[in-house]
Amino acid sequence: MPRPSLREKLASSAVDTLHAKGFHGCSIQDITDAAGVPKGSFFNHFKSKEALAIEALGRYLEASRADSLLDKTIPPLERLKNHFSYITDKIEASDFQRGCLLGNLATEMADEYPKMRERLRMAFQSWSEAVESVLREAQAAGDIDPRHDPGELGRFLVNAWEGAIMRLKITKDRAPLDEFFHICFKVLLK
Amino acid sequence: MPRPSLREKLASSAVDTLHAKGFHGCSIQDITDAAGVPKGSFFNHFKSKEALAIEALGRYLEASRADSLLDKTIPPLERLKNHFSYITDKIEASDFQRGCLLGNLATEMADEYPKMRERLRMAFQSWSEAVESVLREAQAAGDIDPRHDPGELGRFLVNAWEGAIMRLKITKDRAPLDEFFHICFKVLLK
Numbered sequence: 386m387p388r389p390s391l392r393e394k395l396a397s398s399a400v401d402t403l404h405a406k407g408f409h410g411c412s413i414q415d416i417t418d419a420a421g422v423p424k425g426s427f428f429n430h431f432k433s434k435e436a437l438a439i440e441a442l443g444r445y446l447e448a449s450r451a452d453s454l455l456d457k458t459i460p461p462l463e464r465l466k467n468h469f470s471y472i473t474d475k476i477e478a479s480d481f482q483r484g485c486l487l488g489n490l491a492t493e494m495a496d497e498y499p500k501m502r503e504r505l506r507m508a509f510q511s512w513s514e515a516v517e518s519v520l521r522e523a524q525a526a527g528d529i530d531p532r533h534d535p536g537e538l539g540r541f542l543v544n545a546w547e548g549a550i551m552r553l554k555i556t557k558d559r560a561p562l563d564e565f566f567h568i569c570f571k572v573l574l575k
Numbered sequence: 576m577p578r579p580s581l582r583e584k585l586a587s588s589a590v591d592t593l594h595a596k597g598f599h600g601c602s603i604q605d606i607t608d609a610a611g612v613p614k615g616s617f618f619n620h621f622k623s624k625e626a627l628a629i630e631a632l633g634r635y636l637e638a639s640r641a642d643s644l645l646d647k648t649i650p651p652l653e654r655l656k657n658h659f660s661y662i663t664d665k666i667e668a669s670d671f672q673r674g675c676l677l678g679n680l681a682t683e684m685a686d687e688y689p690k691m692r693e694r695l696r697m698a699f700q701s702w703s704e705a706v707e708s709v710l711r712e713a714q715a716a717g718d719i720d721p722r723h724d725p726g727e728l729g730r731f732l733v734n735a736w737e738g739a740i741m742r743l744k745i746t747k748d749r750a751p752l753d754e755f756f757h758i759c760f761k762v763l764l765k
Contacts, residue, residue, distance in 0.1 A: 407683055409599035482686050488741055492682040493597055495744035496672050506745050533762075540742070541758045544751055545731070548738025551678055552730070554685035555696045561734055568731045572723075572763065 392430040394420045399441040400448075404486045408438055408493050438490065439504050445486045446508055454515040461522040462529070462574060466566070469546065473562050476550065481557045488547040513540045520574075529574045542569060582620040584610045589631040590638075594676045598628055598683050628680065629694050635676045636698055644705040651712040652719070652764060656756070659736065663752050666740065671747045678737040703730045710764075719764045732759060 389397070398420035402411050413434055417424045431437040454468050472485075483489075487508055494501045517539030523529045549561040579587070588610035592601050603624055607614045621627040644658050662675075673679075677698055684691045707729030713719045739751040 405686075407599060409597060410683070410687075484682060484685075488738075489682050491741050491745055492674060492679050493600070495674075496595075497600075502745055509742060509745060537754050537757065540751065541735070541739075541754050544738035544742045544755070545735035546738065547741055548678075548734035548736065549731075551681050551737055551741070552699060552734045555681055555692055555699060561730065564727050564731050565734070567727065568763075573758075 391420075391422045391426050394422055395427070395430055395437065396440045396444060399437050400444050400486070403438055403441050404445070404483050404489070407489060408434070435494075435498050435501055438494070439501055442486060442490060442501075442504060442508065451512050451515055454519055457522075460528075461519045461526060462570070465516065465519050465523075465574075466570060469562070469566065469569075472546075473559060476553065476562070477559055481553050481559070484554045485547060485550045488550060491547075492551075509543065513543045515539075516542055523574070533573075538573070542573075545569075581610075581612045581616050584612055585617070585620055585627065586630045586634060589627050590634050590676070593628055593631050594635070594673050594679070597679060598624070625684075625688050625691055628684070629691055632676060632680060632691075632694060632698065641702050641705055644709055647712070650718075651709045651716060652760070655706065655709050655713075655764075656760065659752070659756065659759075662736075663749060666743065666752070667749055671743050671749070674744045675737060675740045678740060681737075682741075699733065703733045705729075706732055713764070723763075728763070732763075735759075 395416065399416050402416050402419045405411075406415065413427050414424050416434075416437065417427055427437075431440070450471060451468070453471070454464060456464060459467065476484075487505065490501060491505050491509075495505060496502075513536075517535045520529065520533065520535035520539055524531055524533065524535060546565060549565040552561040553559065585606065589606050592606050592609045595601075596605065603617050604614050606624075606627065607617055617627075621630070640661060641658070643661070644654060646654060649657065666674075677695065680691060681695050681699075685695060686692075703726075707725045710719065710723065710725035710729055714721055714723065714725060736755060739755040742751040743749065
């Protein structure tokens with residue numbers, strides 16, 4: 386197997402460093418050190434720390450498997466539960482540290498980094514639209530109340546989920562996610 | 576009127592600086608510059624940047640008027656709406672920049688600053704408990720479904736609200752809060 390390029394090393398290592406320390410909480414040197422590449426090589430591969438963070442976010446999103454929301458071989462509400470369970474398991478495996486990279490970067494960068502904000506806007510939009518499409522299917526199947534607006538509810542659930550992940554960074558347990566599951570699936574989508 | 580002490584200047588100015596730039600996004604010098612006090616005086620008044628951030632958070636919480644949730648002269652659900660409307664107005668007045676200082680510090684600091692995490696834990700808990708007590712009153716008055724668990728629902732709503740505020744940092748409009756209002760008051764608490 387060929388050795389990963391410096392660019393590849395930087396990008397894959399940055400996902401971890403940015404997730405653990407936040408955008409302002411780590412320096413370019415922290416990122417190059419973690420990647421095991423010379424600091425001087427950074428700007429040969431990325432125009433800015435923001436550009437690397439945008440690349441890292443894309444990789445994080447790919448690993449989050451939101452496309453499983455579109456797998457129509459699984460009944461819609463079961464698919465939605467599987468999606469949130471998959472994220473819950475990953476968060477539990479990291480001892481409730483770090484939170485969600487998407488939410489972390491939104492909180493830290495949205496005001497001052499327009500390119501990152503646009504990337505985050507697209508990411509939240511496509512995630513929300515995937516949840517919306519699952520809710521539409523569930524409505525068509527008669528599984529949930531036909532009076533729900535699936536677009537609004539999809540965005541609300543994504544935001545509520547991000548808020549629950551923020552809260553568990555403080556509680557350091559899964560209670561906020563368990564409560565999200567209960568209200569999402571036993572109250573809102575009953 | 577006596578002139579504010581250096582400590583007072585630092586603490587009141589830090590609320591603004593930390594809210595605008597984040598904990599890691601500003602230096603102690605940024606805070607002393609904004610306060611108009613000599614950098615060298617900082618450690619005469621605060622043991623650390625974290626200690627100042629904890630003081631600033633307390634001031635922010637006082638200004639957020641969560642105690643109005645306990646004002647029993649106003650019907651419970653109206654009081655809850657007023658509470659979230661008050662925050663919405665403040666956020667709109669700041670052009671949807673900055674988000675919520677509580678949520679911002681939770682995202683940025685909870686993993687690595689145990690004292691701040693404990694302060695945030697208490698703040699989220701007392702806010703959630705105030706919402707819970709409003710929901711209990713609404714249940715006792717027959718305004719909302721008696722099957723809700725007010726504790727769980729109170730925590731869920733606080734988290735969902737924080738998630739909506741995170742989202743509006745990206746959308747730069749009030750849509751996430753309007754959608755929160757709709758689902759909170761027309762679906763969950765109908």
